[in-house]
Amino acid sequence: MAQRVHPIPSSAALATFRHLGDPVIESSAHDAPIAVTPSGPPAAGHTPPPLSPPRIALLGNPNTGKTTLFNRLSGLRHKTSNFPGTTLEARLGRVKLADAAAATDPAGPPAHGHVADLIDLPGIYSLDLDQPEAILCRDVLAGRARVGGGAGGGRAAPPEAVLIVVDATNLGRNLVLVGECLREGLPTVVALNMIDLARRARAEPDARALAESLGCPVVPCGARSGEGLDALRHALADLPARTEPRRTIPDLRAWAFEAASRAVAGRPPTTTTAGRTFTDRVDHVVTHPLMGAVVFALVMGGLFFTLFKLARYPMDAIDGLFAGNPGWAAAWQPDWLAHALGAGLTGLTRQLLPAGLLADFVADGVIAGVGATVIFLPQICLLFFLISLLEDTGYLARGAFVMDRLLRPFGLPGHAFVPLLSSHACALPGIISARGVPDARERLTTILVAPFTTCSARIPVYVMLITLLFGHRPTLAALAFVGCYALGILAAVGSAALARGTILRGRSRPMALELPTYKIPSLRTALLTTWDRALVFLRSAGTNILAICIVLWWLGSFPHVAPPARADQLRADAQALVERSAVAESPDAVSDAYTLAQAMNAEADHVERAHAKSSSFLGMMGRAAQPVFAPLGYDWQLTIGVLSSFAAREVFVSTMSIVFAGEEDSSRDGVFQKISAATRDDGTTPVFTPAVCWSLLIYYILAMQCLPTLAVTAREAGGIRWALLQLAWMSLVAYAAAFVAYRLALALGA
Template identity: 40%
Template sequence: MSTSVDSTESDHLGTSGQKKSGDKVVAMLGNPNVGKTSIFNRLTNLLAKTSNFPGTTIDRRIGRVELSDKKSITLVDLPGMYSLEATSPEEEVARDFVLGQSDEAPDAVLIVVDATNLQRTLFVARQALQQSRPTVVAVNFIEAARRRGIEIDLNILSRKLGCPVVGVSARTGEGFDRLKSQLAIVLAGPALPLLIQGGSPECPPTPAENVLTVISDDESCGSCRVCPFADGHLWAAALARESIRDGSVVSDETADRVDQFLTHRFIGPVVFAIVMVLAFSLVFSFAQVPMEWLDNGFGMLATWVSRFLPEGDFQSLVVDGIIGGVGGVMVFLPQIFILFFMLAILEDSGYLARAVVVVDRWMRRVGLPGQAFVPLLAAHACAIPAIMATKVIENRRDRLAAIMVIPLMTCSARLPVYTMIAAMLFPSNPMYAAILFASAYVLGMVAAFAIAFLLKLTILPGEPSPLILDLPPYRAPSIRNALRYAYERGWTFLRDAGTVILMISIVIWALSTYPKLSDERFADEMASRSVAVEQLSESELDGVRAAADQEHAIIGRLGRVVAPVFEPLGFDWKISVGVMTSFAAREVVVSTLSILYGLGPEPEEESSLQNRLQAAKYPDGSPVFTTATCVSLLVFFVLAMQCLPTQAVTKKETGSWKWAAFQFVYMTMLAYAAAFVAYQTISLVS
């Protein structure tokens, strides 16, 4: 799992993808789920960049590795692939890189295979070895294989493959020093003799003595009657049996029984729902204390700054605009970090792959292909890389259907909004807050399935392609990798969202402050409202003046213009302004509300955003954030398209603005209608 950034160059590869002087380039190759990324993270000490292959939007991770001979190499982590006979855009760019067809060929190849499933993962290793490049094979999960009673003879593997073979464990760090030394040896010395012969795809030559040959009558295998795919898989099976000391590949019957339970037609969805609710409850429970620390920290910072700055607009800009706006969103960072940590644990353990099987039954019925599950899952981090990941879906109809519904998945930008609403509705009940949180996720998924079904019946008719999925083995999750992933997501949120929030917070503060309301104009307005100013206490007068200043400013005037549109949803003019600003970026609504409800007469008296929102009142004294309003706001943000960069990516990937416009229109209409129904229904029954 890696964080995607739009970059065309890195520290070690030029814009053309060619290596710079000094470092040699090693391509890292292997099946999905063999732990390539975990090995890459350990080798690069978690310091790497993600860039695009030249001329594409497909990611490759690039990092620098210090070898045992004090020299360094540039390691390129390629997308996972099952065969060099590429069947997807990701596999094509990985194949072209390994073969040197799109860039300068790599100096060596590091192949990663799975010790718990050698037979499956050796096939692509054979194809890579046929390219006659210096190669090292890393057998990952070596400690997991031992626990399952699998003892692999690495010497036999090395002799048969004709290259160094190293047993490693990305989880414990076992074997990494030897792996680095073997990489240094193969890069420094002459190429080893090739034991696995290559040939044309149509008619490969007779393999060497350690390679099995199968004669096939299938015409698709060519006139030479040697099927390269059957040949390769039989060879992999034979080599796996020979390398495992007891002479057989151990099957995990326990894992099969667990799979039957977790992927059961009826039990599977129930287990999935329970796992999600428990995960979210842990998010709220563990994040409560660090959120309070951050909240108190920003409050103390605002109080400290206000003491050193003279009263006036500059103090208000710093305290209310910058600290209040940015701090209002940053306090949710612990929940974002813990949520992605939990998701990484579930994925690393192998459970999320089983969830794919459970969800696929529903996806196919509504017109979504099984291949869309991975992009839909990635959309819970960000819709932009998820839409780009739909390249793996070959059928254009299936790909368009996935792109249209991906933004309905809950992304990290929505999390501060969900957390804010859950905290207001259930401030002292983490379990209820977790259920509300999970319900928001479920609502997005249900809406995506419903829209996909309507698209299937209307503008995108047809049946989706079937799901072909290789279930990874169950493993003890790596805390290190989970922390790495959570750190990446948290840092991305701070880097990308933080800069946008800072900019918009300053703009919102300015629009909320200017033009100024003169004392004479204020007195006239109070007289027109029949407000006896002289009967108000000093604090009450300051509060009334602050509200009048906001309504007189540009933001108040804009709010009154858009307020009638959102009034049926239960939104006041401040919430309406927050909704409008959030169409640029969802998370901005939190900073906007923090500013609009935080601008007051005494900035030194800081309170949390939750307390300020709960204390907000209409002029008649009724609360602004009722249960109906909170639920309406939550539903709106679950379903609305509020991300301009996502719209740009939709246009790029579909090749037309009409699909991006359609996506924006239908999601906005859906969000408005659903929020209207939610608000009116709850208002009637409450």
């Protein structure tokens, strides 16, 4: 039964049409969602499905400008998630279509907002391939895969239409996928993208002839320039009203080549000209084993230098905004502004709210949690902006070949290099950038092992422990630092080899990549990609990190305990000192007494904070868990440090500062000395013996100790089970290696 499109002005009319069993596209207001309900008579007791916009699946070969077109059509009105249970990315965009009435009847009355949901599927060469991306596309087209969005969290039903992006400069191969889709019998529109490039090469296909050959609308367009997008919106507006029979195309390739040849009939034939072209010469250099490695090192060095150099400023600013930075704020006028900026949001909260539980919760739980999330944002944005630019130039595919030689023996492809290198800054952008790895198993392996590499959050821990080990021997300290990085890389590639030989066993996808044409990158695409990644990070990781920070704050702050006797005694002594000085004759003596009293009060605060920490739930957990860490040489105080840094490893340093010096900032005078001189409960045995330091160092090189990473792994790998596996494996490796290091150090007399 042919479908008809009806703009519906009222719910009464809608009910009438439903009663008649006609398909309905419903539109209540401008920009409001529309929905297609299936045609046919309503069954007795049938409840209509929830109304939502029609869905259009966006398909295409890799490098056809599919994502650029998606961004053009949906702009910022899209959200990114994973297809449930997979590492494959699903982007769902709300597309404003051309006026449906105008599309079908230019003389008719204008309809209201007409939108559709565009599902950006992974780029594939063929629906028939036995690859996760192709299987997913088949499932989506057949209605077997749920696609996110809508109140129902997505529905498993075939899309109402398909939009296929084809490269106008490479028609023959692209049309094979078109033929495969037409076999499915879904209403289809072909976007003949890069038409400007084809025109420039004097090989512009005849869209009308192509449409006749294919039997579906063909719209010439240029996603980069925006050419032809209005016509595409018109064509899409008509689609949900179309029906297509399933087609039988016996020899797809011959059919596609014939259609392509007919579309370019009369144009000069495109052949592979003999001799070496400019692109050949550039490719020869950038993929050469030696020269290519040098170019790759320069490009990546430049990228990460820019990343570290530029991201530091917004990160410092964010840190200052949340935690306060009096030195930076002092230059601001008026004074109240300098004071407010100096205190940061945490300090402001404490000033605005009465001291107590609420102020602690908001300042140390919520604001600190938000700050802990947002501080990663500049690195993530900048990394994806730069990678998007680089990818758009066409270089990244060449670089993957260079690194493939190094990584392939460990079961990883060349594409894994960028995620692994990014993880040296922070595992979060590293894991997210693993989306560039085409093979699903290799992508998952990359995600699982990336956190082994030394991220910047480990550095404070390394600094503290290496200083304790080699405080006055800078050469050895430098070697130890290098060793930390090397051990992290070895653990990553070793684990990758193990994973690829066991749980992620399977043949590696052969390194066969289409090398896109070199071109000037699109700033618009890079900015949209950056925006997309930033939103993804803030939405999914941000909520988890915030929740985790609040839980850890609660564990570390409760129960409230009375100050220890020593703190009370110190305060009482300070008070007595001040009172005695009041009767002193010399002003110097009064001043000295006040200074001493201030120091005693500060010491009392430190003692109280350390007591509160050790008496908290976290402290109790530290004591309870101490037997587990005893074989590694840790006493209960170190165990508190390990547990409290479970969410973020750098917290270990501040926890040790609080526990041993009652001061959060380890860089303050005397704090490091107190840490290095700390003793166990017997009062004589040092906490940080060389053997314990080695054990801790090895543990922190290899342990997960970063809950945000786990949250992102769960999201990117397509399930919490992978995050738990990552946690378990890294913890096991860290524990075993730390145990061996401790015993070895003891045996060597350290």
